[in-house]
Amino acid sequence: MSKKTFSEQDIEILSKNKYVKNVSEKSITYTNEFKIHFIAEYNNKKLPRNIFEEAGFDINIIGLKRIKCASSRWRTAYKENGVLGLDDTRRKNSGRPRQRELTKxxxxxxxxxxxxxxxxxxxxxxxxxxxxxxxxxxxxxxxxxxxxxxxxxxxxxxxxxxxxxxxxxxxSRSGYYRFLNNKSIKIKQANIDLSVRDNILKAFNYKGYKKGSRSIKMLLENEFGITYNRKRIQRIMRKYNIVCPIRKANPYRRMAKATKEHRVVPNLLNRNFKQEVAGKVLLTDITYLPYGNNQMAYLSTIKDASTNEILAHNLSNNITLDIAIDTIHKLMNNTKFKLHKDAFIHSDQGAHYTSPRFQKLLKSKNLGQSMSRRGNCWDNAPQESFFGHMKDEINYRSCTTFEELKGIIDNYINYYNNYRYQWNLKRLTPVKYRNQLLAA
Known part of the structure; x- marks a missing residue:
């Protein structure tokens, strides 16, 4: 062993090294970690001096002779007893020595x-x-x-x-086991999320129409008997990029201020849409449906404002007065429901609805009439909303024939009335909500 002694300054410098367990004036005790590291590096053909320098030791303080002695001692101990021979035995072997030799x-x-x-x-x-x-x-x-x-x-x-x-x-060892535990939890949660995703996709693609989180929640509860928190549904949809089509605002539409009441028919409704009476407030309007090779179709509908049910619809290639007249006839010939005795039709001030022929037909059917204020689409907002959602959820532009478009429209309205659950209808479909109102 080297006879070189350490000064107080040397002891202070050596004590700061992570690989030093203890240091005194005449000796230095290294950690087992450094001894194992030394053997591994030495087997990789590195010189003892270089190994000590890379570990942060000052060669001038330790001395080459001390490094040489430590290197020889550690290599001999490792050769005789392996890794266990590098342990500091001064503390571990303080008891009675082993009396027998190890068995084979x-x-x-x-x-x-x-x-x-x-x-x-x-x-x-x-x-x-x-x-x-x-x-x-x-x-x-x-x-x-x-x-x-x-x-x-x-x-x-x-x-x-x-x-x-x-x-x-x-x-740290505790950090390692915490890492394993968190990893197993994440794997378990990922498997649960996959199962939830599969259920959400069933509802998302149900009947072939894409839906948002509200519709998915209601559909799962009513059709599949599965209850998920809506925030959970939204999280899964974001995680797996399940996107519901969102209707974009029309930048060219401008709201015109209403300055006077309509002269022909007053606004009897005044936006009191939800009167909780089925078959009383009937909203109507006409929308344009471009399809095929620059072709245009027109859809006229009558919607129950209280239940959101589409009571009658008429698709036509022409936008003549007959499209509105035929829609009224279909409404009166529909035997699946009964209109309220005070039922009335509410529309905008379009030429179809201000026509004397149309107004005469309403009177003959004992139907009242109401009109929105001029240029104010909010007075007929639920009907406008239906057209917007419908255009978001069906691919009408891809139709090549009128018959194909008519089939898509008929299927969608059947789906809308019977299978599309709505948040504001106590999470029921329009038909189920209508039956609930009539049973009350």
Whole structure:
């Protein structure tokens, strides 16, 4: 051993090194971690001096002779007893020494343990390379070290190997097990999310029409008997990019201020749409449906404002007065419901609805009439809303023939009335809500 002694300043400098367990005036005790690291680096053909320098030791303070002695002692101990021979035995072997020699099986078990420890050590050092030092300096994310340790110890039968590798990598053992626990929780949650996603997709594509989170929640509860929180549905839709078509605002539409009441028919409704009386407030309007090769169709509908049910609809290639007249006839010939005795038709001030022929027809059917104020679409907002949702949910522009378009419209209105659950209808479909009102 070197006879060189350390000054107080030398002792202070050496004490700050992570690889020093204890230092006195005449001796220095290194950590087992550094001894194992030294053996691994030495086997990689590195010089002892270089290994000490890379570990942050000042060669002038330690002295080359002390490094040479430590190197020889550690290599001899490792050659005779493996990794366990590098342990500091001054504290561990303070009791009564072993009285018997190890049996053959005990020697084999000891050697196997030493071999596995060394293999794991070398593999971790090899994988970390420069990262191993970065872990100590706090530059490497701990989860990367945890991942490497998990791979190395995956098939190991030695529980203490984890503690050993955590010490080498400069991470905590409790942090490693917390990492494993969180990983299993995330995997479990991902599997649950996949199951929820499959159920949401069933509702999302139900009857071939895409839906938003509200419609999905109501449909799952009423048709599949599955209850999910709406925020959960929204989270899953965002996670798996399940997008509901959203109607864009028309930038060219301008709201005109109403300055006077209509002269022909007054506005009897005054936006009192929800009167909770089925078959009383009947909204009507006509919308344009371009399709095929620059072709145009026109859809006239009558909607119950209280239940949102489409009571009658008429699709035509012409926008003559007959489209509105035929819609009224279809309404009166529909035997699936009964109109209220005070039922009235509310519309805008279009030429169809101000026509004397149309107004005469309403009187003959004992139907009242109301009109929106001029240029104010909000007075007939529920009817406008239906057209907007319908155009979002069907691909009418791809139709090539009038018959194909008519089939799509008929199917959608049947779906809208009987299967499209609506949040503001107590999460019921229009038909179910109408039946509930009539039964009350």
């Amino acid at each position: 099986d005990e020697l084999i078990a000891k050697q196997n343990a030493e071999i596995e420890y060394l293999k794991a050590e070398v593999e971790l050092l090899k994988k970390l390379e420069l990262h191993e030092r970065q872990v100590r300096k706090g530059k490497l994310v701990a989860t990367k070290a945890f991942t490497l340790i998990e791979r190395i110890t995956k098939d190991s039968k030695f529980n203490s190997l984890v503690s050993h590798l955590c010490s080498i990598a400069g991470v």
